[in-house]
């Protein structure tokens with residue numbers, strides 16, 4: 464496993480360093496270790512995939528908000544392209560995985576949201592509603608960067624018949640790695656055009672780091688939600704207070 468920071472731009476390197484403990488909890492979470500060695504219970508994975516579909520729906524809405532908040536043609540085009548790619552192409556891994564378990568897309572769309580899903584997705588959407596384009600993009604970015612780094616770390620662990628081979632290959636694959644580089648470029652450009660070449664010197668930097676770090680924490684919580692489902696066997700619908 465490599466611990467090298469992937470090259471997703473200057474801001475990514477700074478932000479990742481600025482929340483190193485939280486970043487580790489996200490990237491080295493037990494859920495990720497289970498994906499890596501294949502020991503993650505199927506029930507955990509399926510529950511995670513259902514919630515992740517719901518997550519992606521709101522994530523696409525947040526990128527659509529990026530179209531609303533963009534302040535340059537480049538920003539607007541990249542956000543519009545991401546909305547298209549998410550809605551019309553990127554749900555397929557989730558749709559196929561769940562279809563194999565007898566869950567169709569309409570059921571996925573209407574799945575009951577876990578609190579962790581609500582917390583993370585609405586945090587991202589609210590970052591864009593409350594703040595400007597920069598706030599939005601900093602809340603959106605850990606999603607792409609983190610899965611990109613995880614994909615690269617897990618790449619070597621795939622063996623023939625690995626239960627999570629498809630998932631790992633999606634995120635270590637060239638096209639997804641290109642998405643991470645593109646998002647990194649967008650973030651760097653958005654920062655440079657608003658607060659210049661020395662962003663860490665800006666009075667806004669602390670708040671920007673907080674924006675990013677909170678999304679990183681919410682990613683780790685999201686993994687935790689998946690693990691909890693597996694340990695309960697049937698997802699989280701058990702009668703907790705019965």
Ligand SMILES: Cc1ncc(C[n+]2csc(CCO)c2C)c(N)n1
Pocket residue numbers: 515518519522545553605606607608610611642682685
């Ligand atoms: C909770 C959660 N976080 C990150 C991703 C990864 N991801 C989702 S969409 C996308 C493309 C970015 O434009 C990426 C990287 C995920 N699936 N679920």
